[in-house]
Amino acid sequence: MFRRFVAILIAATLILSAAPVPVAATAQADQCTFPTTFTDATGSEITITEDPERIVTTNPSAAQTMWEIGAREEVVGVSQYAMYLDGASEKTNVSGSGGVNVEAVIGLEPDLVLVPNTTYIAEPDKVRQLRDAGLTVAVFESGDSLTGVADKVERVGAITGNCEAGAERADEMRTSIENMERALDGVERPVGLNSFFGYTSGSGTFISDVMTHAGLRNGAAEAGINDWGQINDELVVTMDPEYIVIPSHAPVPSGPAYNSTTAIQEGNVIVVDANNLQQPAPRAIDASETILEAVHPDAYERYQQLQNESATAETTSDATTEDETMTDEQTTEPTDSTTEAPQTTSESESPGFGPVVALVALAAVAFVARRR
Template sequence: MQRSAVVLSMLLVVAAVGVAVVPAAGATAAQSPGSAGHAADDAAVPASDVEDLDDAPPYDHQSDSGADSDSETCTFPYNTTDATGAEVNLTSDPDRIVTLNPSAAQTMWEIGAREEVVGVSQYASYLEGADERTNVSGAGGPSVEAVLNATPDLVLVPNSSYGAASERVEQIRAQGVPVYVFGQPESLEFVADKTERIGRLTGNCEAGTERADEIRQSVSDMEQALEGTEKPVGLNVFYGYTSGANTFIGDLMTTGGLQNGAAENFTGFQMINDEAVVQINPEWIVVPVGSSVPETAAYESTDAVREDNVIRVETNLLQQPAPRSVQAAETILESVHPEAYEEYRRLQSEESTVTTTGGGERTAETRTTAETVTEPSPSTTTDSPGFGPAAALVAFVVGTLFATRRD
């Protein structure tokens, strides 16, 4: 009864906002700015489970290709341009940062700059100490009042938050607060670039570069470990959606040793129907923890379900374009290619992060590798990608219904 209510609510919202439904395999999904074609940072299905996959913005955006040329000096004043084309002027090293999505917050934690963060979204609560920061989330997006009351020197904005609530972001910017909007994440390289960019913006250049290099090295080690290995077909599924071409999760899958079965037919994040599932016939299915594989004849006919080849990955790792996402690729690699995973671990051990100190000494820091993920209790809240304005509304309704069911 409750599941029917969820489905009915989704259909009603889809009808109201016009979210595109994924065509059967073999058809090409047309994309348009702000559609469900790309998932994003700040919506949920339920609300916590689609928080950080960026939607194609309703504006022409530049790529986040790392810090600017003068990042080596890491000095201020510092002027740059964000994904919306807006100039961002930082007169001094900011020490009061507000993050409107958990991936930006996680990045600040990962580069050792958590103490500079004064405001976070509600979905960043999984980060240690996040509950001590101001919650800047509001109904249907960020709270302008809460953000301004935190008196930030810089606000870091996900692509999806801008796409769904650009007027709120512009209200913040109109008060003279520097705002930086990120572009659409499509790969782990984007994550590395974003990590460097956040380091530069916040005056943590060295830490940002070091963490970005760790991400790139991990990807390189996985690629080396997989050389000559055949990649089986995989499919990512979460609450009726899949990850097609040009998606962050799609890149995680291929980095971990799978072919993205949805990539040949779909672009971005879109709903997938049973016909497409049957035609793709994945050998492996990747789902975030808390999202089940649909119990339909189509899914049950796949090699993945028949062989029990379902990989459940912690949502905060799988669906947030942030440094810890490397662990999602590691989890996939360990499940699909255990021998290659052991080789990867060997490479990681040999090529652990080495930092050269001013005195010429070298110290090694052990890299993070995949950890066993256990499914949380129904009351556990996790974070992940969201969608553009239309799909975000669908996500909100579904999230509310799921939350009601848990209460």
């Protein structure tokens, strides 16, 4: 079933491109500020007048992001590939036989529609129809690295009215990325190959970054494969990967070429949940962790220690901040009997959005594109 989807574009980019905002400023905001205006991946200027309460996500990575920032209740429509999320079956399925079901989306009367660039490239007319119907549609770009995904999570929080939650989840990802890098410092990295239905993830893909952050060298990238592309038997033999990484819905590659590899002969095939490995969303960190544990168990143990230390430090910092706030409130007194004690207020700021980065169309597999 999967092969017939081959050859539609997997987009390079997912989630609104924006000028970066200091993390601290966003994290301190209790709520986002509306209206907010930004330029999306189509070059269109999008204005969101007020905090959107009804949101449609047309691909699973956007849905996963909304779930991960605690905003699932705001989502009224999801794609068929997002049904793995807890509670997604209660939402309206906006997928049709040929992609997005325009009528279903319009019927939900959403305040905001999140559309991946994959959909726009493959189905620009459908995006146009949604906009012609008066809907606010944000076409967003895809992160090509774990750090890019973290930035995307923060931006999703900003445009959906979940600034603090988006910033916190993004910071959790950044901390995990840093801790993986620290745990792998000085560790020798074996060659790995991501394989799915005769295709692989080369340089410039977030899956490549998932693998390298887990302590593998991406053999496909080193062989000169860019983006997503086919891999032939000759290259597999020459590469001789020590580990093969496959998504959970794909079969273990076989045949003389693969059977000759160190990975197959030593049983080093790592099966990763496809919803974590193939979606540029927060759970991509889980994919890296799965690979890291299989390839470098000692480094994985060190990583877990660093994660615990980071969590403890954050808890201590939060507690200290709360104590300082309470102390300030307790020591602040009226200057006289007719003057109220001054109150400290902080004005919420919404992250600004800059010009969209250049679009890069990637030739790849439509099944993966739809699942993203």
